[in-house]
Amino acid sequence: MCHGFNGLMNVGGVRHCADVYEAREVAVVNATHGRRSARMIAGSPTAFIAGWSRPAGSTKQPGGERAVRLDTMKRTQSPLHHLELRVREFAQLFNSMDPTPFLNKDLDRDAESFIETWAFGFPAKSRLHITIHLEKMPAELDPGALLTEAIHNFFEYKTGVVRRDLKMLLKRGRASLLIGLVFVTTCLIAAQAVSKLGSATPFAIARESLTIAGWVAMWRPMQIFLYDWWPLARRIRVYQALRRAHVRVVAGK
Template identity: 25%
Template sequence: MNEKMLKSIYRYDKKEKTYHIDVHLDNYRDVYSEWDYSPFVNRDMDEDLLEYLMSCSYEIPMKKNLDINFFLLKTLHDTSREKRSIEGIHNYFGYRIRQVKTQRFRQMRNTLTFFVIGVILLIFAVFSTSLIKNPILEQLLSEGLYIGAWVAMWEMFSIWFFHINGLNYKIKHYLRLKSSNIYYQYVDK
C-alpha cells in the first residue's frame, strides 16, 4: 500500500513520523475477551481486536513506527486501570510471541524428523536393489521407497519455507505491537 493511501486510512504524526491505530472503546474491559475474567495483566485480548491490530500492523510497513490509541469517555478515566490494561496488553503480546516461538520450534523439529525419514528411505531404496532378487518386487519396492523419500523431503522443505517463514512473520508483528506505545485518550461524547 502506498504512503498516501496509508495516511488517508491511519492518523499520521509528521513530527514523530508515526502511524496511529485508533480504537474507540466503551469500557476498559472491551480490550479483553469477554470470556476471560482473570486480572487485567493476564487476560486474553479480544479476538476481533487482535485481528484488527494484526491487520493494521501488516498494512503499515515494518520500517514505520506505530502507536495504538484507545479512546474512552472522560467519565471512565481510571489511571490504575489504564496502567494495568497497558501492562496487560504488553503481557498478552509477550505470551503470543512465546506461543508462536514454541510452535516454530515444533515445526523445526518436524523438519529434522522428515529429513531423517527421507534419508533413511533413500538409503533403503539404494540398497534394496541388491537385497531383493525378484525384479518386479525389487522395482516396486525401490520406486516406493524413492517416492516416500522425496515426499518426506518435500514436506521438510514445505514446512521450512512456508510454515516457519509464516511464523517468523507473525513473531515480527507481535514484537512490533508489543513494543509499540499504547495510549488511552479520553474524550467527551
C-alpha cells in the same frame, strides 16, 4: 470523526481508525543547506511527496556528506504507523469471559483480530502507535498505564505461544528430515539393486517406484524448512512490535 485516517471499522461495538502513515504528521529532516520533507497526499495515505528545498538565494545542491547522513537516518529509522480505536469503556477491549486478573486478560477477539490484521500489513520492524479514545474515563484509575501494560502483557504472552510453536515445528522438522534421509537412502539402494536384476518392464517399474517413494518421503521436512517456519518467525516479530507499541489513551467524545 477520525481526521487524517483512511480506515474506519465497527468491531464488537468498538470503532477503529487506521492508516498506513499518520496523515496529520509531517516528517521534516533539516540539513545545513537544505531540507528534506515528506508529507501525505490528501486522499492517498500511501503516497508521499519528497524532495529537496533550498533556502532563498541558495544555489548549492545538498552535499554528499549530508546526503549520506540522511540516507543513514532513513535506513536506521523504522517507519511509524498509527492506529486509533474508539470505545465507551476500557473493559470493552478485553474478553469478559476471561477470569484472570485485569492486567493478564485476553483482548476481545474482535479487537485482537483487528489490531493484528492492521499490524501484519506493515514491515515487522515498524514502530506502532495505538491511540484509544475512551468515552468514559475512570475517575480513580490511570487508564493509560493500565491499558498499556495489559496490551503489552497480552502480546508478550502471544509471542511466547508462537515461539513454542516454532520450536516444536523445527523439532518435528529435524525428526522428519532424519527419517526421510534414512528412507530415501534405503529406497535408492533398493532401486539400484533392482536395476541389476534386469531391464524388463516389471523391474523398471519397481526401480522407478522405489525412487519416487524415497523422494516423496522428503516432502514433509522440505516443506517445514522451506515454507512453514518463516510465517511463524514473522508472527513473532510482529507480536514483539505490538508488545513495544506506544499506547496512548485520550478522552473520547
